[in-house]
Amino acid sequence: xxxxxxxxxxxxxxxxRYTGGEFGAVVKDHSSVEVxxxxxxxxxxxxxxxxxxxxxxxxxxxxxxxxxxxxxFAPWTDMEEEMRNHNxxxxxxxxxxxxxxxxxxxxSLGYELSYTNVLNMxxxxxxxxLSSDREDESPLVIAGGCxxxxxxxxxxxxxxxxIGEGEDVVHQIxxxxxxxxxxxxxxxxxxxxxxxxVYVPSLYNVTCNPDGTVESILPKDERxxxxxxxxxxxxxxxxxxxxxxxxxxxxxVHERVPLEVMRGCSRGCRFCQAGMVYRPVRHxxxxxxTTLADRLCANSGYDEISLISxxxxxxxGIEGLxxxxxxxxxxxxxxxxxxxxxxxxxCVELADQIQKVRKSGLTLAPEAGTQRMRNVIDKNVTxxxxxxxxxxxxxxxxxxxxxxxxxxxxxxxxxxxxxxxxLSTEVAKIGRGLAVGVSVSSFVPKPHTPFEWRPQDSVEExxxxxxxxxxxxxxxxxxxxxxxxxxxxLEGVLSRGDRRLGRAIYAAWKRGCRFDAWSxxxxxxxxxxxxxxxxxxxxxxxxxxxxxxxxxxWDHINSGIAKEFLIREDKKAExxxxxxxxxxxxxxxxxxxSILPKDxxxxxxxxxxxS
Amino acid sequence: xRVLLKLRKGEEVKYLSHLDMxxxxxxxxxxxxxxMAFSEGFNPRPKMAFCSAIGVGVLSDDERIMITLSxxxxxxxxxDRLNGELPPGMEIAAAEEVPEGAKSPLATLAAxxxxxxxxxxxxxxxxxxxxxxxxxxxxxVTRTRKDGLKExxxxxxxxxxxxxxxxxxxxxxxxxxxxxxxxxxxxQDFVEALKKSLPNLAVKKIKRLKQYSFSGQKSCIQxx
Numbered sequence: 001x002x003x004x005x006x007x008x009x010x011x012x013x014x015x016x017r018y019t020g021g022e023f024g025a026v027v028k029d030h031s032s033v034e035v036x037x038x039x040x041x042x043x044x045x046x047x048x049x050x051x052x053x054x055x056x057x058x059x060x061x062x063x064x065x066x067x068x069x070x071x072x073f074a075p076w077t078d079m080e081e082e083m084r085n086h087n088x089x090x091x092x093x094x095x096x097x098x099x100x101x102x103x104x105x106x107x108s109l110g111y112e113l114s115y116t117n118v119l120n121m122x123x124x125x126x127x128x129x130l131s132s133d134r135e136d137e138s139p140l141v142i143a144g145g146c147x148x149x150x151x152x153x154x155x156x157x158x159x160x161x162x163i164g165e166g167e168d169v170v171h172q173i174x175x176x177x178x179x180x181x182x183x184x185x186x187x188x189x190x191x192x193x194x195x196x197x198v199y200v201p202s203l204y205n206v207t208c209n210p211d212g213t214v215e216s217i218l219p220k221d222e223r224x225x226x227x228x229x230x231x232x233x234x235x236x237x238x239x240x241x242x243x244x245x246x247x248x249x250x251x252x253v254h255e256r257v258p259l260e261v262m263r264g265c266s267r268g269c270r271f272c273q274a275g276m277v278y279r280p281v282r283h284x285x286x287x288x289x290t291t292l293a294d295r296l297c298a299n300s301g302y303d304e305i306s307l308i309s310x311x312x313x314x315x316x317g318i319e320g321l322x323x324x325x326x327x328x329x330x331x332x333x334x335x336x337x338x339x340x341x342x343x344x345x346x347c348v349e350l351a352d353q354i355q356k357v358r359k360s361g362l363t364l365a366p367e368a369g370t371q372r373m374r375n376v377i378d379k380n381v382t383x384x385x386x387x388x389x390x391x392x393x394x395x396x397x398x399x400x401x402x403x404x405x406x407x408x409x410x411x412x413x414x415x416x417x418x419x420x421x422x423l424s425t426e427v428a429k430i431g432r433g434l435a436v437g438v439s440v441s442s443f444v445p446k447p448h449t450p451f452e453w454r455p456q457d458s459v460e461e462x463x464x465x466x467x468x469x470x471x472x473x474x475x476x477x478x479x480x481x482x483x484x485x486x487x488x489x490l491e492g493v494l495s496r497g498d499r500r501l502g503r504a505i506y507a508a509w510k511r512g513c514r515f516d517a518w519s520x521x522x523x524x525x526x527x528x529x530x531x532x533x534x535x536x537x538x539x540x541x542x543x544x545x546x547x548x549x550x551x552x553x554w555d556h557i558n559s560g561i562a563k564e565f566l567i568r569e570d571k572k573a574e575x576x577x578x579x580x581x582x583x584x585x586x587x588x589x590x591x592x593x594s595i596l597p598k599d600x601x602x603x604x605x606x607x608x609x610x611s
Numbered sequence: 612x613r614v615l616l617k618l619r620k621g622e623e624v625k626y627l628s629h630l631d632m633x634x635x636x637x638x639x640x641x642x643x644x645x646x647m648a649f650s651e652g653f654n655p656r657p658k659m660a661f662c663s664a665i666g667v668g669v670l671s672d673d674e675r676i677m678i679t680l681s682x683x684x685x686x687x688x689x690x691d692r693l694n695g696e697l698p699p700g701m702e703i704a705a706a707e708e709v710p711e712g713a714k715s716p717l718a719t720l721a722a723x724x725x726x727x728x729x730x731x732x733x734x735x736x737x738x739x740x741x742x743x744x745x746x747x748x749x750x751x752v753t754r755t756r757k758d759g760l761k762e763x764x765x766x767x768x769x770x771x772x773x774x775x776x777x778x779x780x781x782x783x784x785x786x787x788x789x790x791x792x793x794x795x796x797x798x799q800d801f802v803e804a805l806k807k808s809l810p811n812l813a814v815k816k817i818k819r820l821k822q823y824s825f826s827g828q829k830s831c832i833q834x835x
Contacts, residue, residue, distance in 0.1 A: 010668045015626035023638070023698040247638050247698070249624075249631050301638030301696075333655055 001088075001096045008082035016249035017045035018079060020071075020093030024246040024299070026058070027094045028068035035174050037061050037069045038092050038102040038139070042109070042117035043517065045073040049246070050254040052308070053145060053166065054108055059242035060167055067174055070094035070102075071246070074117040075124070077515065083124060090124040099125035103177050105139040106170075109147035109154065112494035113487065113517035118143070119157060119509040129506070131159050131202060136185050140177060140192075148199075149230075149277050150447040150554040153494055155201035156502035160192045162199075163557055164230030164277075165263075167240045169197045193224045197231035199557065200224070206499050206553075212540055214498055214551045229558040229595055230277070236263060236284040241292060244299035254306065256337065257296040261289060261321070262309035266582050268590075269367070270378045270573055271409065273446035274310055276566075277559045279592045280601050281314075281583075286321055293325065297334055304335045312338050313347045314583075322353055340365060343381045345388040352396035361437075362393050365404035369419025375576045376411050378569070383423065387430065394431035401427065401436050407465045408443040408457035408488075410573060417465045421472035428477040436478045440469065442488035446495055448559040450569035453546040456492040458539075459485045486524040490516065492542035493531065498553035501541070503534035562591025612683045613709035615716050616690070618674040620665070623700025629664030632701070636661075636676065639696040645689060648679040662717050662822065663790050666799060671819035677709065677717055719824040722770055723790045725798045726783060728816040732809045734777035740808045741772050741784060744801075752803045765804065768796035781815055790822070 009015040030036055039057055041048030048054060054071070061069035070092035075083060083090070089098040099105055105127070107118050122129045127138055134141070143154065144162035151161040162169055172195045180188040193200040203224045207215040219226055233239045241260070264281040265274070284292075293305055305325065307315075315321060325336055336354040341347040343364040351362060366386050367379045374381060390401060405420050420440065428436045442462045445451045457465070462485035473480050494501065507530035515521035531538050546552070548567055565588070572579060582588045582601070593601065620632065627635065640647065640657055649655040658679035665671055680689070686706035693703045709716055729737060744750050750766040768789035776783045789795040798817045806812050 009626050014628070015667060016624075016628065016631050019623070019626050021623045021699055023635070023696070247635070249627055249635065249698075251630075251634065298642065298644075301641035303641065333649060 001091065004086060004088050005096075008079075008086055008088070012079045012082060013076060014045075014250050017073070018075065018093070019249070020096065022093075022246050022249050024244050025071075025094055026062045026069070026246075028062070030068055030095065030097065033068045034066040034178050035064075035068075035104065036097070036102045037067055037104045037106060037174065038072050038099050039069055040072045040099070040105055040107045040118075040121055042074050042107055042114040042121060043111075043515070044076060045248070046250060046252045048073045048108075049248040049252045050258075051108060051110070052258050052260060053110070055242050055245060055258070056240060057106070057166055057170060058246070060170060060240035061174070063240065064171070064174065066178065068094075070097070072099060072121070074114075074121055074515070077521070080120070080124065080514075089126050090121055100127055100139065102139045103181075104173070105141050107141070107143040107145075107158070109143045109145040111517060112147060112153075112491050113522075115154060115494060115505050116509040116513045116516055118154070119506065120514045122157065123509075129509075130156055132156070134159070134185065138185075140188065142173065146274060146277065147495075149273065149557060149559060150495060150497070151199055151201060151557065152206075152499045152553040153497035153501040153505060155499045156506070158201065159189065160198050160200045162231070163197050163228050165233045166231070167233050169195060169231045173198065190223055196229060199228040201499070204556070208498075208500075212536075213546075214553050214555075216551065217553075217556045227556045227558045230560060232280075232560070232595065233263075234282070234597060236260075236282045237288045243292065243295040245296065245302075247300060255302065256304035256306045257293065257300055257302045258308055259289060259293055259296070259305050260284070260309060261307050261312055261315050265310035265314070267311060267314070267380070268378050268569070268579055268581060268588065270376075270450040270569055271367075271406065271443060271446075272310075273449050276561050276590075277448050278310065279560060279590065280596065283315055286317065286324065289321065290324070290328070293329075297329070297332070303333060304337055305329070306337045306339060308339055311342065313342050313350060319350065322350060326353060343389045344385040345392040348389045348392040348396065352392075361400040361402055362398045363402040363404065364389055366423065367404065367406055368409060368416060369405060369421070369423050370416045372576055373409060373412060373416040373419065375578050376573045377409055378573070378578050380578060380581070383426075386423070386427065390427050390430045390434075394434060399431075399433065399435060401434060403427065403436060403438050405438065405440050406443045407440055407469070407482075408462050410443075410451055410454045411576075412457075412465075414465075414468060417468050418472055421469055421478075424473075424478050425475045428475050434477060436475075438473075438478055438480050440466070440480065440482040442483055442485055444488050444492045444495060447552070447554045448557075448561055448566070450566045450573060452496065452552065452566065453548060453550075453570065455545045456489070456542045458543055459489050462488065484519065484522070487517075487519075487522060489538065489542060490524065490527055493538045496553070497541050500534065500536060501531075504531040504536060507533050558595070560592045560595040562589070562594070565590045612680045614678050614680060614684075614686055614689050615707050615709050616676045616678065616693070616703050617705040618671075618676055619702045619704050620669075620671040620674055621700035621702070622670065624698060625668055625670050625700075628667050629661070632674070633661055635698055635701060639693055639698075639701075640678065642696040643692040645678075645692060646681045646684065648681045660715070660717055662720055663795075665819055666797060666817075669798065669817045669819065672704070673723075673819055673821045675717055675720065675822060677715060716824070720822050721789060721825040722787055722795075722823040724773070724785065724787045724820045724823070725801075726785050726816075726818045726820050727798055727802060727814065728778070728781050728783050729802070729805075730781050730813045730815050731811040732782070734775050734782035736809060737782040737784065737805070737812070738772075738775035740805050741775060741786070743808065744804055745769055745772060750804045752800045754800070763800075765796040765800050768794070769801070785820070787823070 143158045148161045176191045262283040264278040368374045445454045511526040647657040662675040690703045690706040771787040773785040
């Protein structure tokens with residue numbers, strides 16, 4: 001292998017992505033373990049090496065004496081070409097073992113636009129791309145991550161999906177693979193289907209109505225559950241979390257210690273899938289976080305700790321935690337960062353406490369340009385909150401503010417779109433010479449959210465709204481950027497797709513689509529041809545208003561959030577009525593209680609941090 | 612206190628670029644918790660300086676790094692602590708204190724000795740072609756730059772051909788080339804020049820063996 005690689009690595013970009021051998025990598029002798037597990041990330045090394053889920057599972061799996069977990073990423077197109085020309089199969093970084101020789105190949109599905117890379121990585125490994133073509137000796141191909149909340153579009157390619165959080169269930173999967181060595185693929189798949197949170201798509205029959213909507217998704221026999229309920233890790237302090245990191249050889253997107261302070265969010269923004277499907281809110285204790293931070297800093301060498309979660313400012317006792325960390329690490333020259341903050345003054349002041357010296361840029365997400373629109377999406381930020389936040393930022397010394405918005409939201413009018421330009425211009429006036437970067441993405445309705453029935457705006461409509469904004473945006477201090485409407489369109493098709501869409505994904509990959517999330521590789525026309533070739537239309541998935549009574553392709557996946565709640569929220573959105581955060585305004589009846597071990601969210605204690 | 616380090620870049624890390632090496636070293640430095648001196652300013656960084664870059668795929672027995680400590684520490688101790696934190700293939704081979712007030716030992720580095728292993732022609736043919744280069748008044752090679760291709764004369768940077776040996780079917784050249792901040796030739800340039808008369812020549816391995824400082828006359832290369 002080394003000799004083969006020596007022939008090709010000098011010819012590719014950033015070859016250190018393909019060698020392994022990083023500090024912190026865990027190398028085990030395969031003859032001393034019972035299960036080999038390849039953790040596959042379907043995007044480049046630079047993206048994948050920053051992924052928290054991958055890091056957690058790498059740690060959790062390698063903590064087992066009987067298991068070797070190794071990493072593999074999607075080779076960039078130049079490397080792929082060399083590998084194909086020289087017949088080099090896709091291999092793991094730790095031991096350069098071909099993926100075909102692993103017992104389990106687990107993909108991380110965090111973004112729909114990485115689906116074709118999954119197919120390509122399977123093919124590069126010499127593993128049949130279609131699940132139905134795999135034989136007893138093929139690795140078990142599984143997938144987890146937030147995209148599995150609607151697993152159907154990838155059902156043809158994945159043997160088993162993990163629904164929900166992976167730290168605990170991955171042990172049961174490894175145990176099942178261990179116990180079923182030599183007993184055949186079918187026996188293993190049935191065993192997996194019996195594990196709570198594991199969905200084996202080949203054990204379900206999907207039938208369609210004449211209009212193309214789903215009629216039913218039913219298990220093939222009584223050994224298989226009718227619905228698969230997501231897994232939740234209840235106690236964050238005892239959940240597996242790495243204390244050392246594999247230090248990437250090339251610069252990655254996030255160069256810092258990832259410290260997950262909290263999981264879940266109860267704010268209830270109606271567009272946000274993560275905010276719905278990661279409920280209930282759970283936090284790590286201040287003590288646990290301190291221990292983890294100490295060890296991660298000492299074992300990595302990073303000079304920054306990122307306090308991550310969906311809404312870090314909502315961590316109970318965040319001021320205390322931040323104060324303690326700032327004090328603890330200032331002499332070690334280790335800084336803190338918050339990935340994004342709520343648009344209000346107290347949060348900006350918190351960020352100021354963190355970034356005492358480096359005032360890089362401050363990111364705020366009002367999400368919409370008018371109060372009406374923010375009420376529709378239940379984003380409880382007022383214009384006043386935003387102005388106060390920016391005033392605080394200016395007072396604290398920030399010169400650059402970034403504002404995140406979405407267009408194409410349900411019920412949006414041109415007035416709402418124009419509101420983005422108006423609001424941003426007002427923000428720019430708050431400080432002399434304040435530079436405001438406005439980033440406008442296009443709304444994609446997601447499964448398990450109140451907007452799962454909503455039509456997505458067409459590409460033409462999004463582009464019209466983008467132009468509207470461009471024409472209204474006159475202020476010199478405001479710069480505007482947006483996402484490619486066609487990328488969002490494809491994301492819209494894939495995220496709410498059904499099992500038939502697998503044919504289109506296969507056809508798109510055959511046409512050469514991969515790295516779809518990278519504009520230089522994105523081939524919209526090939527995708528549209530592939531969808532049509534599969535006898536489908538993008539409009540059916542993305543732009544159609546679905547009926548509340550329609551069986552949705554993901555109805556057999558239980559996120560813990562009740563459909564009645566989602567319908568109620570969608571109707572309130574139509575009226576522009578808000579729903580307060582349940583920690584402030586009382587239980588909103590989202591349904592998550594139904595899967596809690598206790599019958600109340602109150603059973604999960606908030607932990608105040610005082611130091 | 613300044614400490615000069617000699618770093619080995621082995622097979623395991625040969626595909627790291629110069630920037631990747633610097634990163635890997637800086638992380639190791641932070642993990643080692645050595646008492647580092649930091650730069651001033653908004654974004655303080657540990658004070659460290661690297662010698663001139665070697666290319667991706669090139670091995671080295673002699674990369675030089677100078678670090679500045681905030682308090683004195685035995686160079687051996689610096690070496691041991693760093694070696695406990697470096698990834699496999701990177702190793703501090705030696706550490707020595709830089710005398711107070713002395714000029715940066717990196718600034719005087721001016722030449723490197725390389726071992727270049729090539730396949731294709733016989734060692735005799737390679738030696739003949741290499742010697743011929745030293746007789747030419749000019750040796751022009753093309754370099755790829757951001758703004759396109761550029762032709763440069765590397766003849767002034769060809770300092771010495773020490774030997775050409777035959778080893779397991781390959782020819783191994785030992786050649787000394789000028790390097791350092793005032794310009795120089797890369798071993799890949801030398802290979803490109805050889806390829807003009809030996810088109811079937813293929814590089815197997817390149818390794819920087821040793822770096823030299825100039826003292827006095829340009830022709831006089833003194834080992835450190």
